[in-house]
Amino acid sequence: MADNHAETSREGGVNAPPLLDLTIDNITPNTIRINSQSSNARLTYLMARLVAHLHDFARETRLSTDEWMAAIEFLIGCGKICTDEFILLSDVLGLSLLVDNINHPKPPGSTEGSVLGPFHTHDAPTLANGASMTSDPEGEPMLAVCTVRDTRGRPIPGVTVDIWETDSSGHYDVQHADRDAPSERCVMVSDDGGRFWFRGLKPVSYPIPHDGPVGKLLQMLSRHCWRPAHVHFMFGKDGWDRLITALYLRGDPYETSDAVFGVKKSLVVDLDKVDKATAEEYGVEEGSWLLKHDFVLTTQEETEKLRDQLATEALQKLGLSLKLVDHLPVPDLD
């Protein structure tokens, strides 16, 4: 690539590489150079790779002015709809899943992660074991009986568990304009045996919001906008890697075509029916749905070590000369 603007101009108090006569061939190194003046090496690296990919994209596609304008209008449309549209965009482009996989690698035997999605809230009530988190009389009742353990099978008490799902109509509470209190969501804390149990609904498949630009994009791409039936779980406790995941019902028509790429084989579960003994033990109706699952957390230390190791291997494979600073790659200039 032509690169003939290397000297630094200091005229008029401007301390920047001189930019002039920028062409298809030299705009990229010049943009990267003018973006490389801060002392933040990570930011410099992120911007350099962002600009290189953005420009390569335009060069490889010979992006037309009309297409560029359509992209701008798309972003403007996303900005107008609501603050979740950009997360949705990241979700349907597979970026959210990729970023989660990069940041939260799971060693064998631990529970895999899934996408957070835009419907987690911070106002869910903390419920005692056995409580109901639903106010929807239409759904099919489901008892969930779960444990949280470490990779050696030992229960972890005191884990905060955020749980959320849609109502029987396939909508989260926040999607109802008349929402006055949280519903189909709660926070639980695992007991001394690492256990938590609650009453919810058998989840249903539902379309992601598709009345905005992201929905139009899916339509243009002949993609459907459905997610298979699932319940979200988020586990947090000091010293443990935060686990954002979900359990998916086997046999859902969208099991292998989730619009946001979240399903993993190890997260697909079968529901049972509550038998008489269980009904009595948990005070629920015999014959209602039963979800039993054991979640396995990893420590923050384990995860960081694994993440660093995988990052180092991946970057070597890509032939990039980088070092990790605060667990994040920056160019190794030494």
Added chain:
Amino acid sequence: MADNHAETSREGGVNAPPLLDLTIDNITPNTIRINSQSSNARLTYLMARLVAHLHDFARETRLSTDEWMAAIEFLIGCGKICTDEFILLSDVLGLSLLVDNINHPKPPGSTEGSVLGPFHTHDAPTLANGASMTSDPEGEPMLAVCTVRDTRGRPIPGVTVDIWETDSSGHYDVQHADRDAPSERCVMVSDDGGRFWFRGLKPVSYPIPHDGPVGKLLQMLSRHCWRPAHVHFMFGKDGWDRLITALYLRGDPYETSDAVFGVKKSLVVDLDKVDKATAEEYGVEEGSWLLKHDFVLTTQEETEKLRDQLATEALQKLGLSLKLVDHLPVPDLD
């Protein structure tokens, strides 16, 4: 890259490649495949390259969840500010200049293009030759005397010329909250000799809007937000390639560090002073500033031919097997 989800699932009426167990390594081909179901080959190609670059970016940088969230927040911030923030973002990342260069290649001897920027409007009054387009009493008066010609030097009459610049404070009219009518902007039509002339202001350098996310980004990158003094011109006539350009004043402190990469050597001009004869001819004050410039347009046919030729050469150089359909590359699968 692992790629073991090739069959097509038709279960439950869903006609899509099965997605399951997506990992850092196989998310990209799977996302590209599910995006490849429409009959629009160009859209399929654009999305495939977009997804590949977006995912490669995340993989190469091992993008952290916090950084991903910062990017989402940045886009949300852009959407909240105003509809121009995304254009500004494209401008400061060098993408606007790149897209203009790709789409409007200029053969030698013709006037080069520059960035449009976010301040062109469609409400500028059409003025007769010699009229004033400014209502700012503070600025330094400037007479502009220009021609529009073809590459063989023949005048082109009837060209619509949009002209816009800031006032003496460095603001476009639309940046003033109390704007009640267009100012420092007009539309002219070239006469039979290809000439147009008007009275405006000697342009001043000014900062691009920097109270939003893009301004914060520039600050983080230790970049200034200034554009060198310039006047915008846009030329349109059926059969001629639309020319979006600007003339820049030589010696401006930001001449070689334009925040949006617009300056080209051939667009940097020297101002003269109006002499006595010119003052009488044009009815302006002797000693005021004089901008003389001859613009050279190319035909739409010439430009399309050159664009196709440059695209074909560039794509061959990149080793991409593509063909041009409607002047835009799509994969050549034949």
